[in-house]
Amino acid sequence: MADTFQKGTSLVHEDRLFPANLDMRDIARRLYSEVKDLPIISPHGHTDPSWFANNAPFGNPAELLLAPDHYIYRMLYGQGISLDALGVPSKAGNPDTDPREAWRIFAENYYLFRGTPSRLWLDHVFNEVFGLSEPLDGSTADxxxxxxxxxxxxxxxxxxxxFDRFNIELLATTECPTDTLDHHKTIQSSGWGGRVISAYRPDAVIDADHERFQAALDEFADITGEETRSWTGYLAAHRKRREDFKAIGTTSSDHGHPTAFTADLGAAEAEALFDKVVAGKGTAKDHELFRGQMLTEMARMSVDDGLVLQIHPGSCRNHNGPLFQSHGRDKGADIPMQTDYVHALRPLLNAFGNDPRLSIIVFTLDETSYSRELAPLAGHYPALKLGPAWWFHDSPEGMRRFREQTTETAGFYNTVGFNDDTRAFLSIPARHDVARRVDCSFLARLVAEHRLREDEAQELARALAYDLAKAAYKL
Structure with a gap:
């Protein structure tokens, strides 16, 4: 059996994702050869900073690769396999699941991932990180x-x-305003050269629909020493925490609101809305208005402190109510929904969209908005850039659609390269490799059609793989 599992190439083909047309494939190969070994800039993701602070060994394969990855277990759950059987923690804690048995279930059902990006990432991890070359199935599970x-x-x-082996130059995690940031402080004082920073994600203290909103406000007060149930104290608490995040290297905030709605209320009106929402007397419309006002307040703070403003709207979170009750958030039940940007972002962009001190990166789960709304907006407002194909569209076809629908109007330089936005640490190199291959293939077509010179395509390939993310996130 040992000989069967020597390093090989049967899981990942060297020309994967390159064009079928041989002339275009040759161009793509040349472009890719110039960028495949560039360092990885991962400016937004959800890995655990304690991993790098403590540097303890990872757990077993199921604990590392299966239980935390909602891309994987949502597919299995959709086929009737319980999350408990896969070892996915619930609100009651970790299930009493044999990790080897959970892995066997995964392996026996690995065929379900044929044609999906998860299959690309996992095969890359198995082959390139662990040297496995036999296909995964029930017979090879153990x-x-x-x-x-x-x-x-x-x-x-x-x-x-x-981290060092993957050639990661920078990795950003995501923490809430009530996090002590102790893990980041440990990393910084450890003497290790890896650069791990954070992103400021204040959803729990902004979204009154969040189940922890009231408790989080109290924790926000405790950690800042501000009166977070008064409007002035609440805003002061945000400013204070943003400075704390900047002190450990943070360059961006991140906002996962249900919609892209923004508002620009007068000071008295904003304070009255805040008082109503914090008192628990707000309606659903009030909660949406408050979220929208806070995006504008975050932009106002970004003008002052320089943090890049990321907006990740358009997910109907926790769609599966019973699963949310038993297992909590982030269990594969978040569903994309139609999202308006033209009208929703107008108050924020009218207030700050022309200010060169502000940088806004907008993502979408609604692909229909790319050519109709987002590309024209990003092609006009100096402060606005487009984030890459995200979440459900972090895939070869999703990346191609993104380039095809945005480039003609927004160009390449109003986008920000690639970020992996993942909890699955070992998949980061695989995800960046997919993005680099897809972008090189897209550029190869433009070269073959004589729409770009090859030297221009080489510059663009590097920009999309490395330079644009580094610049957009002020790294």
């Missing part, structure tokens, strides 16, 4: 488990060693 489990116990597979 051998896979043993190889990965043995590797995870070695120093070469500790978080910092993998």
């Amino acid at each position: 051998a896979y488990y043993d190889v990965i489990n043995t590797a995870l116990q070695s120093d070469a597979y500790r978080p910092r060693a993998l």
Whole structure:
């Protein structure tokens, strides 16, 4: 069995995602050869900073690769496999699940991922990170488990060693305003050279529909020393925490609101709205108005402190009510929904969209808005840029559609390259590799159609893989 699991290439083809047309494929190969080894800039994601602070060995294969990854278990759950059987934690804690048995269930159902981006990422991880070359299925499940489990116990597979091996120049995690940031402080004082920063994600203290809103406001007061149930104290608490985040390297805030709605109320009106919402007397319309006002307030603060403003709207979160009750947030039940940007962003853009001190990056889960709304907006407002294809569209076809629908109006330089936005640490190199291959293939077509010179395409390939993200996130 050991010989079967030597490093090979059967899981990942060297020309994967390149054009079928041979002339275009040759161009794509040349472009890719110039960018494939560039360092990884990962400016927005959800990995755990404690991994890099403590540098403890990762757990078993199921705990590392299966239980935390909603891309994987949502597919299995949709086929009738319970989250408990996969070892996914619930509100009651970790289920009493044999991790090897959970892995076997995953392996036996791996065929479900044919044609999906998860299959691309996982095969890359299995092949390139662990040296596995046999396909994963029920017959190879135990051998896979043993190889990965043995590797995870070695120093070469500790978080910092993998960070360095993956050639990550910068990795941003995401923390809430009530986080102490102790893990980041430990990383900074450790003497390790890896650069791990955070993003300021204040949803829990902004979204009155969040189940922890009231408790989070109290925690916000405790950690800042401000009176967070008064409008002036609440805004002061945000400013104070943003400075705390900047002190550990943070360059962006992030906002996962249901919609892109923004508002620009007068001071008295905003304070009255705040008082109503905090008192628990707000309607659903009031909650939406408050979220919209706070996006504008965050933009106002960004003008002062320089944090890049990321807006991630358009997800109907926790669509599966019973699953939310049993297992909580982020369990694969968030569903994309139609999103308006033209009218929703107008108050914010009229207030700050022409200010060169502000940088706004907007993402979408509504692909129909790319050519109709987002590309024209980003092609006009100096402060606005487009985030890459995100979440459900972080895929080869999603990336191609993004380029096809935005480039003619917004160009390449009103976009911000690629970010992986993942909790699955080991998939980061795979995700960036997919993006680089897809972009090189798109550029190869433009070269083959004589719409770009190849030297221009080479410059663009580097920009999309590295330069644009570094510039957009002020890194």
